[in-house]
Amino acid sequence: MVNQLTNITDDPRISIASDEYERINMAKRYYKDDLGRVKYINSYGNHMSRDLISVNVTKMAARRLASIIFNEQCTITVGDDATNNQIAKVLADNDFFNQYEEKLEEGIALGGGAIRPYVEDNRIKLAWVNASQFYPLHSNTNEIDEAAIASQTTVTEGNMNVYYTLLEFHEWNPDGTYKITNELYRSENINTVGIQVPLNTLDEYKNLQPQVTLTGLTKPLFAYFKAPGANNKQLDSPLGLGLVDNSKKIIDAINQTHDSYYWEVKMGQRRVAVPAEMLKPGTTFGNDEVDEQRPPVFDPEENVFVQMYGDEEMKITDLTSPIRNDQYQATMNFFLEEFENAIGLSQGTFTSTPSGVQTATEVVTNNSMTYQTRSSYLTQVSKQIKGLIIAILELMECGGLFDDGKARWSGDPEGVDINIDFADGVFTDKTTQFTQDSQAVTMGVMPKKRFLMRNFSLDEEQADQWLAELNEEQPEQDSNSFEEMNNPNGDDDVGAD
Template identity: 55%
Template sequence: MTKGLTKITDDDRVAIDPSEYERIQLAKKYYKDDLPLIHYRNSYGQRRHRAMNTLNVTKLASKRLASIIFDEQCDLSLKDTALDKFVNDVIDRNHFNLQFEQHLETGIALGGLAARPYVDDQDNIRIAWANADQFYPLQNNTDNISECVFASRTTRVENKQPIYYTLLEFHQWEGSDTYLITNELYRSTTRDTVGNRVPLSMLYPNLQQSVEFTGGAIKKPLFAYFRTPGTNNKDLDSPLGVGIVDNSRNIIDAINQTHDQFVHEVKMGKRRIAVPSEMLRPSVGGFGSNGDSQVHPPVFDQDMDVYEAMYGDTTQLKITDLTSDIRADQFKASIDYFLREFESQVGFSTGTFSFDGQSVKTATEVVSENSSTYQTRSSYLTQVELFLNQLVTAILEVASTPQFFSDNQARISGFDANDDLGMMVHFDDGVFIDKDKQRADELQLVAAQVMPKKEYLIRNFGLSETDADKWLDEVQDEQPDFTGGSLEEASPDDDQGAD
């Protein structure tokens, strides 16, 4: 319990360069729009500061990408009917589609996210999420991360002082058939350090220090990691992804600085009129009242704020308009230029964010003119499918392991993590594809016997092969049965008798 950590990366088990998390923290500041103040000197040479008027394109781009990659209309299916029903029940109880779109937005901004299933006090399988700065790889290869540590922080007030607790949950392999989960709690009086290790009972009295699964009870990691597509060009040996800020920081800074200058110029361009100081001499008690020594009544409406007093020779001073022109067209052209550069950096089609002078283009118009957004989305979908496959596997691993449940009874049986799940993910392509036209075109292919009916159902309704076969069987059963030939057996005499 004497072990202490300044940073989580100080732990010998964490196999990642600390600079990766410095990069993630910087990206997090951009995503949160937590940027430094603007420092300047006023007309008197005094040093002043003010908040930057930013255009948070990091948040904007992350949200746009997340919404076109994954939404509530997405569904997945497994070839095994029982497993398919169980997994979709877990997904529905956790409101997974809504949660994943929100967390995907953060993952795109920071370069990655992680999730892990766990069992709550009511023996329900829940899904816990971790942002990029809460997930630390331990061991990895070129394909995936096999060991990790999750970090979660809790703040409590003790003796009128904030105390910061950090829980580290290690997932490790010992050999090829033993999976070990270890929990460690750290306590610190400062926000910037992890602190010293303390007993779990200080904050989590019911949490075990370690759980070991032997004999191949667990075959795959009990977590899933999503990383953004593309190479991590900041650290070629890192398994972590890079976010929007990492390769677009200069362009984002240019957008923010230009937008800040424009807003500041609008503020400074407020109408101002200089008048001789005696015209703004403050009144005393009101003109004309008893005992008032005021020389003259107020000259201007007292609600006016455009007049400013000027001092000097009263014989030379006159009313002067000091209002300066606002360079709106120049600033607009500059911001549009930087936005087009940002679109290219992130992988959006031209016109997604920039203003063309006539109207803001819709997503459908953009994609019809340029396929960059669609290609970027396709790259993300590959990583999303890999993440979903890992997460579904982890959910089934937990469900098939009795140790996780209070009654020591597994919730499913017959599951082998090494088997192919046959998972199908049906993404909503409504932004890019006219669904009605697609169905009509493919229905013509079915009628021409070029496309199988089963494939048509899978492509257009997101069904698994099992469900598609079930649909076709039910359709076949509903067809009228002309065998047995009641029509052939009907005699002409019977027809005449009926007449």
């Protein structure tokens, strides 16, 4: 039988509802700012269309969150020195710390994403999988340990485009072995997966085995990132939700407001109505234009003059309409504040000016809101990175994947100590931290040296220098204070009778 698929979710091994990927594709369109065209009827009754003048708040918010969650200052340490050096080399070879922030941005926007380590030319490489390419094989669990990964390639054959889709199935056999199945599909329609063809149809897959079975693995060879929060669109789905899924109406309102304001500005440009005779063009004889006795008196490059017919007493009239800047600004800020609340960011993150004067308590509270959101994402990010490290160590143990047949590492991947420092200095509630640390120093539970290093970003040598300088500046204290010297009897009122 010829295996043919219209959609990837038609494969019986995949039990995720196709609605989930319609939702993800919608989020992808918003992330790409591909929102279609606006249809309208002009003043003459003609049906017209134009681009929506939108604001890509999905991209803005995903970028802001990714930058405060993860950056190149993050450090990862794994096990002993030898293991740590091996993992560090793999991550460096794949430019992990720069790539991860970009891919995290996509994951936040679309609700998830995966990293798939693999061996190529005796080196471990990382494949980045976005939410639209990742298909869990089971929908009744939050722990995804079996999945299909789709990769599409476009090839020109003759005078048309042909679309090839590689499906890579990761499954566990009943005996505990790990099975990877590779299937290639060909289609002449971008909207269908097509008919299964041999892997060697494309040169890039000619050395790929249809099926590989690995032994000794304890975790899947992929690491999935799920955006925090429950999936309220599909309750039994293990996939996460993106920024758009519960904010679509707010984002549409923001775009509509911005689009309307753009046209308000365009319609508000200076317009002057003048008699038609003042704009009458010259007469043409052959290829030469000859001015009449009354040539045009306005610059031909101007587009702000409207000619009026039939009124002999017509005078130059200003038709310019005022722009409702304040009303649009207030409306835009209103919807942006709703968007900030919907995605868990502090008020004022995107609004141009905060509403009113905020007290210190309100500022700390707002910062804490973003900090809490960041903490929720960090939990999922930490889980993915640790899963990736384990998957890399599992691959290193499989000597058969390397040309010399030798394993690159041996041990228990799950027993390795993995520590991730996300460099909290990128986003920290500084006011709260400084106050709490000051109290800790006063109580004697935090060394002054640690206080300086933590709150002033000093290294150990700089902190020691600060402390030494402070000790030199401290005046020598006599046994009696200044007050005791002037008031040896301790009376409150020295001059009292």
